[in-house]
Amino acid sequence: xxxxxxxxxxxxxxxxxxxxxxxxxxxxxxxxxxxxxxxxxxxxxxxxxxxxxxxxxxxxxxxxxxxxxxxxxxxxxxxxxxxxxxxxxxxxxxxxxxxxxxxxxxxxxxxxxxxxxxxxxxxxxxxxxxxxxxxxxxxxxxxxxxxxxxxxxxxxxxxxxxxxxxxxxxxxxxxxxxxxxxxxx
Numbered sequence: 001x002x003x004x005x006x007x008x009x010x011x012x013x014x015x016x017x018x019x020x021x022x023x024x025x026x027x028x029x030x031x032x033x034x035x036x037x038x039x040x041x042x043x044x045x046x047x048x049x050x051x052x053x054x055x056x057x058x059x060x061x062x063x064x065x066x067x068x069x070x071x072x073x074x075x076x077x078x079x080x081x082x083x084x085x086x087x088x089x090x091x092x093x094x095x096x097x098x099x100x101x102x103x104x105x106x107x108x109x110x111x112x113x114x115x116x117x118x119x120x121x122x123x124x125x126x127x128x129x130x131x132x133x134x135x136x137x138x139x140x141x142x143x144x145x146x147x148x149x150x151x152x153x154x155x156x157x158x159x160x161x162x163x164x165x166x167x168x169x170x171x172x173x174x175x176x177x178x179x180x181x182x183x184x185x
Contacts, residue, residue, distance in 0.1 A: 032065070039063050039092045046086040048134050052079045056113050058138045058149045059083060059100065066094030073101045073140050073147075109141040112170050116146055119164040126161055137161060137178065144172040151181050 040063045047059045057079060058072040068087050074080050084098040103109070116139050121130035129137050129152065140147040146165050152158050162176035 035092055036063055036065065039066075039068070039090060042090045043068055043087055043093075046090065047083060050079060050082050050086065052076070052082065053134060055117060055135050055138050056140070058140050058147075061087070066092060067097065068093050068095070069097040069099060071099050071101075073103050073142070075103050075105075077102050103140070103142050106143070108144065108170065112141045112144060112146065112168060113139055115168045116141070116165045116171070119168050120161050123160065123164055126157060126164070129157075129161075139165070144170055145175070146171050146173070147175040148178050150178055152178050153181055155180050 040061075043061050043063060047053070047061065050059075053059065054075075057074040059070065059074070060072045062069045062071070068090075070083055070087065074083075080098065080100040080102055083100060084096050087093060087096050120126050120137060120139070121135075126137075129135055136150045136152065138149040140149060146168075148161055148165060152161065158176060158178045158180055161178060162174055165171065165174045165176075
């Protein structure tokens, strides 16, 4: 009888230890997800706060655990380096893979950038997108090829921006990557 009680007590302790272990693993995985969300928000914040970021640059990122991969296109190497340095300083970031492309200097592309920006933001319906320190529409030009990146409120705004960009002389092609913001977000 004494050995049966001892066996029962040991069994209860093992079950308790297993349950505690499961709870700890669940807490850690939830903590990992929360940490990844925190890191993602901090990466976003650091990138939009870069002083040289303009509507003619596009920065994107992916957070995978402690690794952050930076992508996009920028007009100068300083911005690429600043982005990598800013993200490396974030608590929880173990490594940064900086794959940001530096666009080649081109007076013709600079002209197209300015004209596309004027064509889009001088449109009465699209003018509100020009407001703010970092407007939601970014215009990337490489070799006369235009890519529109960012977020708009409606499919009509997305289509309108694409049409405006396509009407600029010297533009070979417009890739409209604007995303329509879902209602309530």
